[in-house]
Amino acid sequence: MRVKILGSAAGGAFPQWNCACANCRAVRAGEFHGKPRTQTQAAITEDGRSWFLLGASPDLRTQIEAAPELHPRAGLRQSPIAGVVLANADLDHVLGLLLLRELQPLRVHATASVRRILREDNSMFGMLQRIPNQTAWTDFEPGKGFSLCNAQGEDSGLLCQAWSLGTHYPAYVTAGRQSQLSPGEASLGFFIHPPSGSSLAYMPAVPQVDDALLEQLDACDVLLFDGTFWSDDELIRIQGSGQTALQMGHTPVENILMKLAGVRRPRKIFLHINNTNPMLDEASPQYRQVRGTGWEIAEDGWQFDL
Ligand SMILES: [Zn+2]
Numbered sequence: 202m203r204v205k206i207l208g209s210a211a212g213g214a215f216p217q218w219n220c221a222c223a224n225c226r227a228v229r230a231g232e233f234h235g236k237p238r239t240q241t242q243a244a245i246t247e248d249g250r251s252w253f254l255l256g257a258s259p260d261l262r263t264q265i266e267a268a269p270e271l272h273p274r275a276g277l278r279q280s281p282i283a284g285v286v287l288a289n290a291d292l293d294h295v296l297g298l299l300l301l302r303e304l305q306p307l308r309v310h311a312t313a314s315v316r317r318i319l320r321e322d323n324s325m326f327g328m329l330q331r332i333p334n335q336t337a338w339t340d341f342e343p344g345k346g347f348s349l350c351n352a353q354g355e356d357s358g359l360l361c362q363a364w365s366l367g368t369h370y371p372a373y374v375t376a377g378r379q380s381q382l383s384p385g386e387a388s389l390g391f392f393i394h395p396p397s398g399s400s401l402a403y404m405p406a407v408p409q410v411d412d413a414l415l416e417q418l419d420a421c422d423v424l425l426f427d428g429t430f431w432s433d434d435e436l437i438r439i440q441g442s443g444q445t446a447l448q449m450g451h452t453p454v455e456n457i458l459m460k461l462a463g464v465r466r467p468r469k470i471f472l473h474i475n476n477t478n479p480m481l482d483e484a485s486p487q488y489r490q491v492r493g494t495g496w497e498i499a500e501d502g503w504q505f506d507l
Contacts, residue, residue, distance in 0.1 A: 202245055202246065202247050202359065202393070202395035202397065202399070202401070202506065202507055203245065203246050203249065203504060203505075203506050204243060204244075204245050204401060204423070204425075204504060204505055204506070204507065205243065205244045205245075205268060205270065205502075205503075205504040206242075206243055206425070206472060206499050206500070206501065206502070206503040206504065207239070207242040207243065207244055207258075207260075207261075207264035207265075207267070207268055207501065207502075208238065208239035208240045208241050208242035208258050208260055208264055208501055209238045209239075209241055209472045209473070209474060209498075209499035209500055209501055209503075210238035210239060210240050210241060210473070210474055210475070210476065211240070211241065211293070211429045211473045211474060211475040211476070212240060212291065212292065212293030213240070213293075213475070213476060214237075214238060214239050214240045214260060214476070215228065215237050215238045215474070215475075215476040215481065216228045216229055216237060216476055217476045220476055220477075222439050222476060222477050224476055224477060224478075224479075224481055224482060225476050227482075233482065234482055234483045234484040235481050235482050235483045235488075236481075236500055236501070238474065238481075238500065238501050239258070239260040239263065239264055239501055240258040240259055240260045240293050241256065241258060241293070241294075241405050241472055241473040242254065242255075242256060242257075242258040242260065242261060242264050242297070243255040243256070243403060243425060243472075244268070244270075244271065244282075245359065245393065245401075246270075246281075246357075247357050247358040247359050247395050247396070248357070248358070249270075250281060251281060251283040251351055251355075251357055252270065252271060252281050252282050252283060253282075253283060253284045253285065253286060253349045253357065253359065254282060254284070254285045254286070254297075255285075255286055255288070255391065255403050256285070256286070256287060256288060256294040256295070256297070256405075257285050257287075257294070257295055257296070257297030257298045257300070257301065258293060258294070258296070258297045259292070259293060259296040259297055259300075260297070261297035261300045261301070262300050264501075265282075267501075267502070268502075278303070278304075278305065279305075280305050282301070282305075282307065283307070283308065283349075283350075283351035283352070283357065284307055284308035284309065284310065284349060284350065284351055284352070284357075285298065285301075285307065285308075285309045285310070286309075286310045286311075286349065286361060286391065287309065287310065287311040287312075287315050288363075288388065288389045288390065288391065288403070288405065288406070289315065289367075289371075289387060289388040289389065289406065290314075290315045290318045290319060290370060290371050290374065290387075291371050291406075292371065292373070294405075295315075295319060298319070298326065298329060299325060299326070299328065299329075301329070302328040302329055302331075304331065304332060304335055305335075306334055306335060306336075306337075306351075306352035306353070307329075307335075307336050307337070307352055308336070308337045308338075308339060308350055308351055308352045308354075309329075309336055309337070309338050309339070310339050310341055310347065310349065310361070311338065311339075311340065311341070312340060312341060312342070312343070312363070312383070312386035312389065313340045313383070313386065314370075314382040314383050314386035314387065315386065315387075316338050316340060317378075317381075317382070318370070318371075318374055318378065318382070320338070322374070322375075322378055334352065336352070337352050337354075341361070341363055342363070342386075343363045343364065343365040343385050343386065343389060344362070344363070344364070344365070345362070345363075346360050346361065346362045347360070347361055347362075347363075348360055348361070349361055358395065358396050359393060359394070359395055360393070360394040360395075361391050361392070361393050361394075362391065362392045362393075362394075363389040363390070363391055364389060364390045364391070364392060364404075364414065364417065365385040365386070365388075365389060366388050366389060366390050366404065366406065366407055366408060366409075366414075367387055367388030367406060367408045367450050368384035368385065368387050368388070369387055369388065369408075369450055370382065370387045388406055388408070388450060390402060390403060390404035390405075390406075390407065391403045391404070392417065392421065395507070397507070399422040399423075399507040400420065400421045400422055400423075400507075401421065401422065401423050401424075401425065401507060402417070402418055402421045402423070402424045402425065402426070402467070403425045404424070404425065404426050404427055405425070405426075405427055405429075405472060405473035406427055406429070406450050406451060406473065407426065407427040407451065407452050407457075408447065408450040408451065408452065409452060410452060410457070410460045410461070415460070415461070415463070415464060418461065418464050418467065419463075419464045419465070419466055419467070420466070421466070421467040422466070422467055422468065422507050423467055423468045423470065423505065423507055424461075424464075424467045424468070424469045424470060425470050425472050425499065426457065426461075426469065426470065426471055426472070427451055427452060427457070427471070427473055428454055428457075428471025428472055428473055428474045428478065428480070428498065428499075429446065429449075429451040429454075429473050429474065429475045429478070430446035430449075430451055430453050430454065430475055430477070430478060431453060431454045431455060431478045431479050431480055431487055432446070432453050432454075432455055433445045433446045433447055433453045433456075434446075435453070435475075435477055435478070436449075436477060439477050454471065454478070454480060454487075454491065458490070458491070458494055458496070462494070468497070468505075469495065469496045469497065470496070470497045470498070470499050471491070471496060471497070471498050471499060472499035474498065474499070480498060481498070
């Protein structure tokens with residue numbers, strides 16, 4: 202399986218359009234020791250021809266153009282993108298679906314709850330259903346394995362298992378709708394298994410890390426893990442108000458470094474990094490601390506095989 206990281210920043214990207222934090226200011230001034238990043242987007246393939254997107258970011262158009270593997274190959278209208286797997290209904294994870302509306306057959310794997318939010322409550326997503334066989338939606342359930350398939354139902358060979366991580370739906374989902382949804386289907390992580398027997402954990406939003414999750418992570422070969430905020434009060438200190446990282450469903454990196462210290466088998470990579478996170482600055486003590494513990498900090502364009 203080949204894994205490509207097309208984007209590695211949290212929602213808003215880096216720099217963020219309305220942000221003048223120290224990091225964003227330094228990037229704009231050309232004085233930053235580190236790289237700008239687009240919003241988190243990963244793509245995986247087993248055969249090199251059919252690719253599956255993990256989420257669909259608002260930066261997807263430019264991310265596709267930056268990745269020749271994802272360009273059309275044959276005929277006037279074609280795409281190597283066979284499907285999308287959704288971990289949640291957050292805007293920075295689903296808005297890119299609307300950028301894939303040009304009548305290209307796709308399969309979208311999602312929980313029934315996420316599918317209902319998008320298709321029943323947000324009429325714009327009807328643009329994905331304008332003609333028969335445009336977008337095939339397949340529900341999955343947390344804890345159960347499912348195969349990633351293209352729109353025609355052909356199995357890619359990639360087996361995916363969703364792990365329920367959070368119970369909070371995005372703020373745009375009405376209270377009435379939330380009462381009809383299954384809390385365990387709100388926010389997922391994925392364990393992805395190619396035929397080689399190796400495994401990838403993809404978890405861009407991790408509200409808490411319990412022993413059952415630690416055990417699963419320790420059996421993986423590569424982790425792509427929540428690196429959103431360095432500290433719990435990061436946004437409050439910068440903005441003067443707001444929510445803590447944990448209230449937003451993200452375990453701070455400084456806590457993850459401790460909690461996952463005993464997880465030694467996998468290659469450990471942070472992604473979904475907010476523009477305020479001091480570890481983005483490669484001259485910072487936080488960057489040195491992360492790298493010193495063996496963790497890596499994802500950059501747009503990275504790829505690896507497993
Ligand atoms: Zn910023």
